[in-house]
Amino acid sequence: PAPGAAAADDDARPEILVADDNPDMRELVAFILGREFRVRTARNGREALDLLEGFVPDLIVSDIMMPEMSGTELCRAVKADPRLAGVPVMLVSSKAESEMKIEGLELGADDYVTKPFHPRELLARARSHAQLRRTRRELEERNGELERTLRDLKLAEAQLVQAERLAAVGELAAGIAHEVNNPVNYALNAVRAMVGVADELHDIAAAVAALDWTDRSSLEREGAVVRAQIENAQVDRLAADLAELAKIVSDGLDRTHRLVADLRDFAAPGRGTDERVDLRECARATAELVRHDLAGQGASLALSLPDAPVQVAGDPGALNQVLLNLVKNAAEAFDGAGGSIEVEVAREAGDGVVRVRDDGPGIAPAVMERLFEPFFTTKQAGKGTGLGLSMCRRIADAHGGRLEVESEVGRGSCFTLRIPVGAGDQEEEHAT
16 A cells, blocks of 8 residues: 555454555555554654554554664554554564563563564464453453443432432331421410510509609509519519420420421531541431331331440431431331331440331241342332332442341341441440
8 A cells, every 4th residue: 555545434344554664564564454454554663653643553564674764663652642652553673672572562662573584473473362352342341331321320329319318218118207397386375475464464564664663652652563463473473484385395396496407417418428427317217208108007116225326337318218218117117017126226346336226027038138228119000119228238339338137936136237437426426
């Protein structure tokens, strides 16, 4: 082929760039390699580098001694270019150019052929490098596809977790409304009572303010009336009632605020696994959200929490999702017969640990083997997606932890979530 000439577009063979300043040698190498490859040629390293701006070959075969730019300089330029660095370079040298050959290999050349060479040797080496290059390129493309697929799977998983979270919020809505309604009603009734107390105190304050402090006789006469009014109204009792009513209002609003905050945190999209999360608060928030719903199923929930925080690095919403799913699964296992659930939080051997125990019917061995499989469920059609426990385990894995289960038929089950605590928290624990 003429220097720089390209093969037909429909030719699927690997492409090689041959650089040599000797026309006869250039034509010979192109002729030998042309049996199996598409071949482009260049008269020196500079011309080859210019051609490489427009395409990326599967192999570069270059003479070492060339004007303008030698083969070793061409090799250096190719290996320094991120777009071309993966292209193998084969140097062609004579025995007298051994030092330059070594220099080329040190610069990253992949192979060398010594003149005079056998055509079959040249073709075999070129075939090997071109096949290796194509294999690497296919692997890179497949790795790229796998990375894209993995990103899509992670996105889909995050969307599924969020969908499950919102579905759980929907199921708990009635219970949450009841839990919010009670303290709000207490607060409203307390405020109405406070209005009556405030009116009585206002009347007494107005009577005191109306006293004429400059007229002693009038002050004694009217003061006796005000004193009788104060005694009849029992001001001490009114003050105590006012303080008690204010506490009822404050407690009711605090409880409502906590419920709304718990619900907001639970329904919020994932925020990553780098927040400091107290597992005690996760357990408390989950208990607040499900307590009314569990009562309707005849199930009781008890918390066993340590005095000190048990902090891990994580996504509070995702960890709440795990605890909620485990508690709901325990309650559903009772099948309306009622039972007790205990949520225990502890710190053990560098891990934050949450155990969800129940005294339900337990899990059959055949079910245990598939318990964490996606879409596996023992519920009736339409009653569950089979994704809950699978997602719980994935969330645990994403936090560098694990989710385990122990169960015995007829004696209940215990799910254990373990999340590593941070290095700073471990140092604090040792110091304590």
